[in-house]
Amino acid sequence: MGNIVAIxxxxxxxxxxxxxxxxxxRKAIVDSIAGxxxxxxxxxxxxxxxxxxxxxxxxxxxxxDDVFEGEIRKQVQIAVDEANLILFLVDAEDGITGMxxxxxxxxxxxxxxxxxxxxxxxxxxxxxQSAEFYGLGLGEVHNISAMNGGGTGDFLDxxxxxxxxxxxxxxxxxPKIAVIGRPNAGKSSFINAITGIERNIVTDVAGTTRDSxxxxxxxxxxxxxxxxxxxxxxxxxxxxxxxxxxxxxxxRAIEDADVCLLIVDAERGFEGQDLAVFSLAERNKxxxxxxxxxxxxxxxxxxxAKRFEDNIREKIAPFSDIPIIFxxxxxxxxxxxxxxxxxxxxxxxxxxxxxxxxxxLMLPIIQATPPPATKGKLIKIKFCTQLPTRVPSFAFxxxxxxxxxxxxxxxxxxxxxxxxxxxxxxxxxxxxKK
Ligand code: GDP
Ligand code: GDP
Numbered sequence: 522m523g524n525i526v527a528i529x530x531x532x533x534x535x536x537x538x539x540x541x542x543x544x545x546x547r548k549a550i551v552d553s554i555a556g557x558x559x560x561x562x563x564x565x566x567x568x569x570x571x572x573x574x575x576x577x578x579x580x581x582x583x584x585x586d587d588v589f590e591g592e593i594r595k596q597v598q599i600a601v602d603e604a605n606l607i608l609f610l611v612d613a614e615d616g617i618t619g620m621x622x623x624x625x626x627x628x629x630x631x632x633x634x635x636x637x638x639x640x641x642x643x644x645x646x647x648x649x650q651s652a653e654f655y656g657l658g659l660g661e662v663h664n665i666s667a668m669n670g671g672g673t674g675d676f677l678d679x680x681x682x683x684x685x686x687x688x689x690x691x692x693x694x695x696p697k698i699a700v701i702g703r704p705n706a707g708k709s710s711f712i713n714a715i716t717g718i719e720r721n722i723v724t725d726v727a728g729t730t731r732d733s734x735x736x737x738x739x740x741x742x743x744x745x746x747x748x749x750x751x752x753x754x755x756x757x758x759x760x761x762x763x764x765x766x767x768x769x770x771x772x773r774a775i776e777d778a779d780v781c782l783l784i785v786d787a788e789r790g791f792e793g794q795d796l797a798v799f800s801l802a803e804r805n806k807x808x809x810x811x812x813x814x815x816x817x818x819x820x821x822x823x824x825x826a827k828r829f830e831d832n833i834r835e836k837i838a839p840f841s842d843i844p845i846i847f848x849x850x851x852x853x854x855x856x857x858x859x860x861x862x863x864x865x866x867x868x869x870x871x872x873x874x875x876x877x878x879x880x881x882l883m884l885p886i887i888q889a890t891p892p893p894a895t896k897g898k899l900i901k902i903k904f905c906t907q908l909p910t911r912v913p914s915f916a917f918x919x920x921x922x923x924x925x926x927x928x929x930x931x932x933x934x935x936x937x938x939x940x941x942x943x944x945x946x947x948x949x950x951x952x953x954k955k
Contacts, residue, residue, distance in 0.1 A: 524684045526566075527576040527600035529628075530610035531593070531620045535640040539610060539667040540564065540577040563772050568677045573684065576603060576769065593624060601631045603769065605685055609659065613639045613651040625657040634683060638663045642672060696867035697735060698860075699748040699778035701771050701802070703794045706784040707814040710850045712747065715740060715860055735777070741857050743864045748778045775801055779870065780808035780863045780945070787815045787847070791833045803840055806912040806947045808866035810844045812859050817849040839931060842938050843945045866945035870913060874941060876906045879915070886936050895924040903955050913948040918955030925952045 526543075528536045544564030566575050578596040600607045609628055611621050628635045639651035642664035654662040663679065665672040700708045716738065735746040775781055781802040785795050791811075802809050811833060819825065826847055834841040844862050848855040883905050892900040901920045908914040917933065919925060930950045937948065 523687055524571075524573040524605045525576060525603055526573050526606045526608060526680070526684075527578055527604035528608045528610055529578050529596055529600045529624060530612075531618065531624070532579065534610045534612040534615075535667045536577050536579040536610055539608070539638075539640065539665075540575055542667055542670065542673060543575050563769060568681055571681050571684065571687070576600070593620060594627065597624060597627045597631070599769075601628075601633050604633065606680065606683060607631075607633050607635045608638050608680070609635055610638050610640050611654055611657075612641055613647045613654075613664070614641045616650065616653055617656060621657060625659055629658060635659055636663060636676075636680060636683065637661065638665055638676065640665055640667050642666055643669060695737070695744045695746060696864055697746045697748050697777060697779045698782060698863045698867075699774040699780070699807075700782045700784060701774055701798055702784035703786070703792075703798070706786045707850050708784050711782075711784060711812070711814065711856065711859075714850050714853060714856050716747070741860060743860060745860070745864060745867075748774045771798055772801065775805050775807055778807055780810065780866045782810050782812055782859060782863055784812045784814050785833075787813045787819045787829070790829075791836055796836055799837055803837075803947055806949065808863070808870050808945050809947075810846065810859065810862045810866055810945055813845065813847045814850055816847045816854065817852050840947060842943065862945070869942055869944060870946045872913070872941070873909075874907050879905055879907060882940055883917075883933070883936065887933075890932065892919075892925050892929045895921070898924065900924055908951075910949075913943065913946060914951060915948065916951045916953050918953050920955065922952035922954050 528539060530536050543566040545566070562577060564575050566573055576599070578600050607628060609624060611617070637654060637657060637659040639654050639662050642648055642651055643666045648664055651662055651664050663672070663676045665676050667673070700712055702708050735748050737744070737746050775798075783795065783799055783802065785791055799809065799811075813829060813833075829847075830845050833845055837843070844866070846855055846859055846862060848859055850856060884902075887902050892902065894900060898921055902917050902925075903919065905915055905917045908916055915933075915937065917925075930952070934948060934950050937943065
């Protein structure tokens, strides 16, 4: 996991404007969890070749005119807990307000690296005015205009320099598994159940921030890292019931994992929030296993599981080639199978198909069912190969790759899935010019 930069500040100082500028056109990852979270929260950014994540801690109090001290405290607490660097944004148009002083006090007491950023410095006069922010006692004042971009280049250069070194990517060849799902689905119970069977923690592998500590286990003969989630450690009081926080945790757990175990509450069925978390894992191209938990509570006949499964596959289509396991953490039923399946998905995700085998398989299929001609032009795929990437990716070389549409790519993907086992593994199909 790379560095995390959090933006704090009272409403209307320009946090979301800065967030958008930093994350650019790339939409915030959590955009699609409509109704679950605000649309600005967490995004990816890059400057001078350095990648980092941005959290807009103001996201969850947007719209409230009265921001209470307690809200600001929460905001700052999240930033302190989650980020490597905090950007404290103030408004050069307004000057220092009481709430700015409050935030400054909280930040001074934290031990986090803080950069004080005066926004809305759109002209030279504001530049002079913004000198008053030195009074907040947080050192240098960085002047920017988030709206028109003024000063942001210099500021970003300094910000990048202030970030801790990017951690070495851990290239351990053992699966990193994240347990995700909506509150109450049974995540903590599941983790306790599997880790409680044998207390067998091998080692703590420290990540970048205090909170991203992955623990290595060797259970049932399987070696794996459990990506830390809120369930693993004592929940901080401030964060309890904070939806913003729980979504943020899922996003980060998913990013850090190879395989996600998505726990669904059987009594509630597969709902919108489950789908949102599923899509998040899918878009991040992570391996996925769906665990339908609390199966003990469901009245069953011979078709119940099948119906449940069909319903899930329908909702997650087109990526429905995933393992679905019915379990009861309470009865310790199939929890071993869940871990085993996660490890299997990891192994399938690592498989490499030789170029000759791939072409022997795919070229005859393509010849029998070629891509439809477009604008009177014949489209020819001549060759394909698996790329040396973490996510299984296949490149197909064609004379007119731009004319090959999604349905045909899905056809190719389905063919690959029929002949090789990618159960639970998102794969990518690229068309390239030959
Ligand atoms: P947030 O509540 O802190 O997220 O603030 P917003 O990003 O929503 O911005 C609040 C208002 O300030 C909006 O009307 C923005 O257009 C405006 N704003 C943001 N950055 C600048 C800036 O650099 N200069 C000026 N003049 N206005 C800005
Ligand atoms: P989390 O919020 O996802 O971590 O969910 P918890 O692990 O805290 O579980 C929420 C509730 O569901 C608790 O009361 C658990 O005892 C209960 N629970 C978890 N797994 C099962 C199960 O398999 N069967 C039943 N009946 N209850 C379960």
